[in-house]
Amino acid sequence: MQDDITPEELAQQADLYRPFTQAVRQLVDVTIRTTVGDEEIRRAQAEIEAITTRLRASQLPGSYGVRFGPTGRGRPWGNTVVGLRNPAAPPLAIEHDASGNGNVWSDFHLGAPYEGPPTLVHGGVSALILDQMLGEAAGAGGKPGMTGTLTLRYRQGTPLGDLRAEAWIDRSEGIKTWAKGHIIGPKGVTVEAEGVFILPRWAREAIAAQDPATPTPSYFE
Amino acid sequence: MQDDITPEELAQQADLYRPFTQAVRQLVDVTIRTTVGDEEIRRAQAEIEAITTRLRASQLPGSYGVRFGPTGRGRPWGNTVVGLRNPAAPPLAIEHDASGNGNVWSDFHLGAPYEGPPTLVHGGVSALILDQMLGEAAGAGGKPGMTGTLTLRYRQGTPLGDLRAEAWIDRSEGIKTWAKGHIIGPKGVTVEAEGVFILPRWAREAIAAQDPATPTPSYFE
Numbered sequence: 134m135q136d137d138i139t140p141e142e143l144a145q146q147a148d149l150y151r152p153f154t155q156a157v158r159q160l161v162d163v164t165i166r167t168t169v170g171d172e173e174i175r176r177a178q179a180e181i182e183a184i185t186t187r188l189r190a191s192q193l194p195g196s197y198g199v200r201f202g203p204t205g206r207g208r209p210w211g212n213t214v215v216g217l218r219n220p221a222a223p224p225l226a227i228e229h230d231a232s233g234n235g236n237v238w239s240d241f242h243l244g245a246p247y248e249g250p251p252t253l254v255h256g257g258v259s260a261l262i263l264d265q266m267l268g269e270a271a272g273a274g275g276k277p278g279m280t281g282t283l284t285l286r287y288r289q290g291t292p293l294g295d296l297r298a299e300a301w302i303d304r305s306e307g308i309k310t311w312a313k314g315h316i317i318g319p320k321g322v323t324v325e326a327e328g329v330f331i332l333p334r335w336a337r338e339a340i341a342a343q344d345p346a347t348p349t350p351s352y353f354e
Numbered sequence: 355m356q357d358d359i360t361p362e363e364l365a366q367q368a369d370l371y372r373p374f375t376q377a378v379r380q381l382v383d384v385t386i387r388t389t390v391g392d393e394e395i396r397r398a399q400a401e402i403e404a405i406t407t408r409l410r411a412s413q414l415p416g417s418y419g420v421r422f423g424p425t426g427r428g429r430p431w432g433n434t435v436v437g438l439r440n441p442a443a444p445p446l447a448i449e450h451d452a453s454g455n456g457n458v459w460s461d462f463h464l465g466a467p468y469e470g471p472p473t474l475v476h477g478g479v480s481a482l483i484l485d486q487m488l489g490e491a492a493g494a495g496g497k498p499g500m501t502g503t504l505t506l507r508y509r510q511g512t513p514l515g516d517l518r519a520e521a522w523i524d525r526s527e528g529i530k531t532w533a534k535g536h537i538i539g540p541k542g543v544t545v546e547a548e549g550v551f552i553l554p555r556w557a558r559e560a561i562a563a564q565d566p567a568t569p570t571p572s573y574f575e
Contacts, residue, residue, distance in 0.1 A: 257482030
């Protein structure tokens, strides 16, 4: 969706929504961890329900999607990994080098909401993050696509806490790009990933059918 | 962690925390979708921060982990896929048949917090859900383990909305179990998964080193 907001409006929106979403992230964390009494839980629930009712007074009809300003650069603010407005996203800030070779990396923190085995990151959360990272690598190398296949190899448990993810393009052939990456914990690489990224036919048809004035997203994860 | 609460206390806790957590899930959804004015956002933020402060007055020192009652059955209430107390979990209710063959299934709904490409489930969220489902299949078949490898094949986009996941054991050899599964959307299978589940040496060592009175979790994802 094109909304043509100016860079100044964009910065104002980010300044408004970033701390608001961060406040909800903190609430998500403490919802899991709190040990206060039952009455305090019920009181918090009633207050949260009242806040939600006020916020629903005006809302998007569905999910956030990707919104585009006049530069054509997308704002995936609802994205479940990187979304500035998504309290379920850590969120990852993914950095790119200037090579155009698709090298990307991110330093991030995963707390209680991302747990699988006790004190460890859920294996599927590692898959979620690596899917995003590999897709960003493909896009950063000029070969955006959706995930065709993704293979994860789990080398050791990934502890909750401060982590790093890295990804890069391994090779490309036509519309297919093979990307690789890994997550690094305090004791080295914990999970390795390899994936194929491609614009599948149904996505190419969907893009062909959409309003030609709508910019094509620069990535699809 | 063993906390030896009675079945009655367990039911009371579930009755308290389930609607509280659901209220926070609704807040997560509307945080992404709300279009109310800036002043209403700032007011909601301040109120949410105050609630969080009250809930943090007494909290677990870290993540939730898995707690065990006297039956030895684990309560993974913080788990990012199935956790009753985790607002970032949809949560999935995973059903098992009585065969002991590891057949499991779940009907669930994914809304705005799980978006990747516009209107579609993030490919990594499908991986997250299938990792949990395949791990549950291995555990339901008496072969619990952590994910060793996981391979996803994306057949078509998975639309946000009502979905179903199914998983089963393909075969077992010693401590390794191969499980398969898929997600089904309105137009059929969208993502297929195959994984190997195993208790890796470091997990076996960790279990050997723990208090023998502590039950071993029946699954590790």
